[in-house]
Amino acid sequence: MAATVPPGYRVSRAGRWSAWAFLAPVTGYLVICYAYPLYRNVELSLREYTVRSFVQGGAPFAGLDNYRTALADPTFGPALTHTLVFTVASLVLQFTIGMALALFFHQHFPLSRTLRAVILVPWLLPLIVSASTWSWLLNSDAGLVNAALGVVGVDPVHWLTSPRWSLVSVIIANVWIGVPFNLVVLHSGLQAIPAELYEASALDGATGWQRFRSITFPLLRPVSAITLLLGLIYTLKVFDLIWIMTRGGPADSSTTLATWSYRLGFGNLLPRFGPGAAVGNLLIVLALLAGLGYLRRQRRQQS
Amino acid sequence: MTATSRRRCLAAAVATLVALAGGACSSADEPSGGGSYLVWDPYPQFADDSAWVALLRKCGEGAGVTVERTGYDTTDLTNKALLAAQQGNSPDVLIVDNPVISTLAEAGALTTTDENKLDVTTMAANLLAAGQREGRTYGVPIGANTLALYYHKEVLAAAGVDPATITDWAALNSALTKVKAKGKKGITFSAIGTEEGSFQFLPWFWGAGAQLTALDSPPAVSALTLWADWLRQGHAPNSVINNTQTTSWQEFATGDYAFAENGTWQLANAEKLGFGYGIIAIPARAGGPAPAPTGGEFVSVPVQRDTGRYATSRQLVTCLTSADNLLATDTTLSYVAPVTAVQDRQVAADPKLTVWVEAVRAAKGRTGDNLGTRYPKISESLWTGVQSALSGAKTPQEALAAAQRTAG
Secondary structure, three states: OHHHOOOOOOOOHHHHHHHHHHHHHHHHHHHHHHHHHHHHHHHHHHEOOOHHHHHHOOOOEOOOHHHHHHHHOOOHHHHHHHHHHHHHHHHHHHHHHHHHHHHHHOOOOOOHHHHHHHHOHHHHOOHHHHHHHHHHHOOOOOOHHHHHHHHOOOOOOOOOOOOOOHHHHHHHHHHHHHHHHHHHHHHHHHHOOOHHHHHHHHHOOOOHHHHHHHHHHHHOHHHHHHHHHHHHHHHHOOOHHHHHHHOOOOOOOOOOHHHHHHHHHHHOOOOOHHHHHHHHHHHHHHHHHHHHHHHHHHHHHHO | OOHHHHHHHHHHHHHHHHHHHHHHHHOOOOOOOOOEEEEEEOOOOOOOOOHHHHHHHHHHHHHOOEEEEEEOOHHHHHHHHHHHHHHOOOOOEEEEEHHHHHHHHHOOOEOOHHHHOOOOOOEOHHHHHHHEEOOEEOOEEOOEEOEEEEEEHHHHHHOOOOHHHOOEHHHHHHHHHHHHHOOOEEEEOOOOOOHHHHHHHHHHHHHOOOOOOOOOOHHHHHHHHHHHHHHHOOOOOHHHHOOOHHHHHHHHHOOOEEEEEEEHHHHHHHOOOOOOEEEEOOEEOOOOEOOOEOEOEEEEOEOOOOHHHHHHHHHHHHHHOOHHHHHHHHHHHOOEOOEHHHHHHHHHHOHHHHHHHHHHHHOEOOOOOOOHHHHHHHHHHHHHHHHHHHOOOOOHHHHHHHHHHHHO
């Protein structure tokens, strides 16, 4: 824009007003939909809310009491561990499978477009549909997965109802949902790599693995980083999938910070807004730390 | 950029802004103008052309006002009601699930019968108890439901079990064993980690003689052991841990199960089963019917800034809970009426309801015994304990000891 402004041109008053008018919708949107809810959430977590004070007002300031309550709760340790396991396992599997598929579809064989479109389906389905479908598939008694296992002579696994398997089950479903996103982003990243590089390496006699290690992977690094970051933020806050499939159970075995926060706030008839908001804020802090880590890494790479 | 195009852009930007502001404000509209009364209910299944909405409209006409009705999902309604109370735009009449009453009353969101002058003298005392705290009454039951055991006639006949003999746990266990020997499945219920799970466990818990104030008492442990043993021995499917009452019913509807623990509200679906069914009361451990928890909704009058509205709200509630209207409403909902005289008329019209009416008369409110707002926490500990034991994470004894510690 600056280049097109003629020398000596002063932004007129009307121009400034219209600039503000253009800015106003997005600012208003950010304030109403992001800043205010965030502020309310922080406020909720710092006050001692009961149902009575929630409605009538006058909740006393409690400092960090709600955070202390949350941290001291026996559910906190397992919920944090599950959140980390869920996030790391989902990210690693989604990224690996997404990368493998992206490389596969990059070869442009007949039907590759159609097949790629089919793989995108999980991404398009509403979560309630995919989560319910997975819980039918993984049902202990009537599920298709156990029926298939039975055919090859494996005993039925209590996917959703045993504390040993429930976390694994929700990870499997979440990976299935996340693969298309990784596939799409990595695939478009691959298309941005100049074909000449591959041709040159072919002339030099590089093997397929060498081509991947020395060309594809390094050139995909920026795309991979943003894919992983978006995936991380998305996965940290996955709630509906787990809630629909296991309600975080049995016995907290698939409870993550996100489902725990919901359960504290809305899970029983007597809401505990304070601790619920505190856990939600901890989750935001985790996502923020990841985002800052990404920015720092990026800055280091640029300098 | 020419002046005209700039002006056009400015207009567009302003228009967007107005649209945004409009969108933000429309949700904060004042709920009621002159002559219109807001009613919220947890029956989203009833559309505007249903008998329920027609009744609301008729009651509105009788009181000389128009009724604006919104149906919410049950679980949604508690939060909606709390938020509305916080923002001072509660509906005039609120129909909610009975254990929610004590929470809303604790929040100071509901009027007592002293303030709204509702007459509750005809209501059955055990049902009304769920809406009472510290001697005050916060609403009128509109209908009640409870749990009993549905059984598959042919499966029991093939196994040589007479359902009339199932009056205690020992008889039920031996029936389950006989059914299993015939290659059929035993019993299905819902032990999901929500209020539904506690609701379904309570008849066994109370039927063993346990109290909600001592979750780890020996009777309580015996009730949980009964359930855990059913899963271990294959009498109940492992899926009960994640079953809602609806998915549990779907399992029973396959025709493979001898028994299903379910509620009054499935009666209409029961008629559509492809096999003969019967209903017996849930047996207590030592015999006789176990007290089941009461389900069903209360009609309440939320606190308003303009207390002059209560008189009309009272007329609406009185109309909704008058004998004839109760009969009509409870028949559509397949509920049992909260008034003895109406219950008798229901049984006269449909003798199959006898078991249910008896079960409702023996039933207990979950928030009764002056537990009030202590109940939600106790219930959450209880369903967590049930889940721990059924999934094998803990023994029933350990699971309930942990539950009692968190319930405090």
